[in-house]
Amino acid sequence: MQVTVRVERSTGTASYSVDTKAQQTVLDVLFYIQNELDETLSFRCSCRVGMCGSCGMVINGKEGLACRTGLDRLGPVVTLQPMRHQGRIKDLVVDMGDFFSKYEAVRPYLTPRPEVQDPIVASPRSKLREAIDLGLECISCGLCLSACDVMTAVPEFLGPAALNRAYNLIADVRDDARDRRLAVVGQARSGVWQCHTHMSCVEVCPKNIAPTRAIAQLKQKLIVRRFMGHRERPIPKLQYIVKEGG
Amino acid sequence: MATEHVSTEPPVHSEPLQPAVSWAWVLQRFTAILLVVFLGGHLWVEHFMNTSVAVVTERLRNGIFVVLDVGLLVTVVYHGLNGLHGILKETWDGARARWVLYFLLILGMFTVFWGMDILWAFLYHHPFLVIG
Amino acid sequence: MFIAHRISGLLILGYLYLHLILLSAVLLPHGAKHFNAVAGVVKAPLFIGADLVLFGIVLVHGLNGIRLIVADFGGMIRSSRLGIWLTMTTAALLLGLGVLVLLPDIVR
Ligand code: FES
Numbered sequence A: 001m002q003v004t005v006r007v008e009r010s011t012g013t014a015s016y017s018v019d020t021k022a023q024q025t026v027l028d029v030l031f032y033i034q035n036e037l038d039e040t041l042s043f044r045c046s047c048r049v050g051m052c053g054s055c056g057m058v059i060n061g062k063e064g065l066a067c068r069t070g071l072d073r074l075g076p077v078v079t080l081q082p083m084r085h086q087g088r089i090k091d092l093v094v095d096m097g098d099f100f101s102k103y104e105a106v107r108p109y110l111t112p113r114p115e116v117q118d119p120i121v122a123s124p125r126s127k128l129r130e131a132i133d134l135g136l137e138c139i140s141c142g143l144c145l146s147a148c149d150v151m152t153a154v155p156e157f158l159g160p161a162a163l164n165r166a167y168n169l170i171a172d173v174r175d176d177a178r179d180r181r182l183a184v185v186g187q188a189r190s191g192v193w194q195c196h197t198h199m200s201c202v203e204v205c206p207k208n209i210a211p212t213r214a215i216a217q218l219k220q221k222l223i224v225r226r227f228m229g230h231r232e233r234p235i236p237k238l239q240y241i242v243k244e245g246g
Numbered sequence B: 001m002a003t004e005h006v007s008t009e010p011p012v013h014s015e016p017l018q019p020a021v022s023w024a025w026v027l028q029r030f031t032a033i034l035l036v037v038f039l040g041g042h043l044w045v046e047h048f049m050n051t052s053v054a055v056v057t058e059r060l061r062n063g064i065f066v067v068l069d070v071g072l073l074v075t076v077v078y079h080g081l082n083g084l085h086g087i088l089k090e091t092w093d094g095a096r097a098r099w100v101l102y103f104l105l106i107l108g109m110f111t112v113f114w115g116m117d118i119l120w121a122f123l124y125h126h127p128f129l130v131i132g
Numbered sequence C: 001m002f003i004a005h006r007i008s009g010l011l012i013l014g015y016l017y018l019h020l021i022l023l024s025a026v027l028l029p030h031g032a033k034h035f036n037a038v039a040g041v042v043k044a045p046l047f048i049g050a051d052l053v054l055f056g057i058v059l060v061h062g063l064n065g066i067r068l069i070v071a072d073f074g075g076m077i078r079s080s081r082l083g084i085w086l087t088m089t090t091a092a093l094l095l096g097l098g099v100l101v102l103l104p105d106i107v108r
Helices: A026-037 A097-105 A127-136 A143-147 A160-170 A178-185 A200-204 A211-228 A238-242 B023-048 B053-061 B063-091 B095-124 C002-027 C035-042 C045-072 C080-106
Strands: A002-009 A012-019 A056-059 A062-065 A077-081 A088-090
Touching: A002 A026, A012 A026, A026 A077, A056 A143, A062 A143, A062 A200, A097 A143, A097 A160, A143 A160, A143 A200, A160 A178, A160 A211, A178 A211, A200 A211, A211 C045, B023 B063, B023 C045, B053 B063, B053 B095, B063 B095, B063 C002, B095 C002, C002 C045, C045 C080
Parallel strands: A002 A077
Antiparallel strands: A002 A012, A056 A062, A056 A077
């Protein structure tokens, strides 16, 4: 199939005509262009199987991973743009600095509670696991931030990925930094209250995460906490957690 | 790889932060639910019942309608102006946003008085504030 | 849909002030006497047509608003497309109902 690939490069839009084969992905075509047609084309990738999150871009107007987007669904003209709301380095390569400093702002790492000594085994079907499973899959590709409409007006917004990560850790019974994380996500200008529940992030996430749900849960947590005050979380007991469906 | 940190300074080490609830956000949802009831009732009453002045006056004499109408007035003014504020503060942050907020607050209070004045005119057949 | 929600919201806010101006223009200078006369004008077909447009805008804003509140409680987050489709179909149905109810007033 003959496909016209229009790439929005730093130097302007470039158009390439490519003869594609069945089952090819956008990333395959980009490699073909770079190898055969124009070696100056820049794009980012690493794993080529949708697990590293490097190859995010805007494909025919919608965010997606180049390595997981098949050409069959895209039609004879494919338009490729760099991700939105992020500074561009060159061609399809964007500066992820903003994305990661937002990630950093919510302390994206577990701070263990000192009183929790035993290793905690959460069975795949326990309630506890359900709470954290929500967003563990995130590969920090930045597609959600690119798709987020809030970013257009409020560039300080922490964004779906960081807030999803924050919710994950806040819901985690082993975590000790909950209060500080809640304080960060509750900020007026950058926090959860800016979310429009437009669910664009849910639509583009290549890992089927629903950051909007995490954000809604965070809002609820902040409100409930304001009314009920801080409640001590019981130290998780091993038996309780291992129990199926418990 | 992060060439420069473009974002807001990450509040990682600024400790005095407190978990904050946006009451404007909560109230916006709360008034939204109230409005579904109030506005539905308002449309029903005004369109499926007779709306001559005598009838409206008679209805308002029945205190429950005063409560309903004033309730509708307050919720609709809050919901509308807070929505406008939400839109405006996205583009104007900082000092200008505060002035917008003050302006909208005064506008809101004025609007509520205005609406009550109209209700008053229905009740007593002359307005309370503006003398005709 | 987000843009539609904002625009419809602003339109309704604009209408609120129009509504107040109309009511007070009628009521305030003359007391309530002139109200009934004007109520007759408001029953003109053109006004009822405008009323229906307004009703449609209110339906879009209201039903979409309900969908957003449902999402705040965690509902219909993965199926927002379906949600938009459902709410807008409901809006169209209710608007159709409104047209049916007011039709005798338009084509008299
Ligand atoms: S190259 Fe790793 S996700 Fe596409």
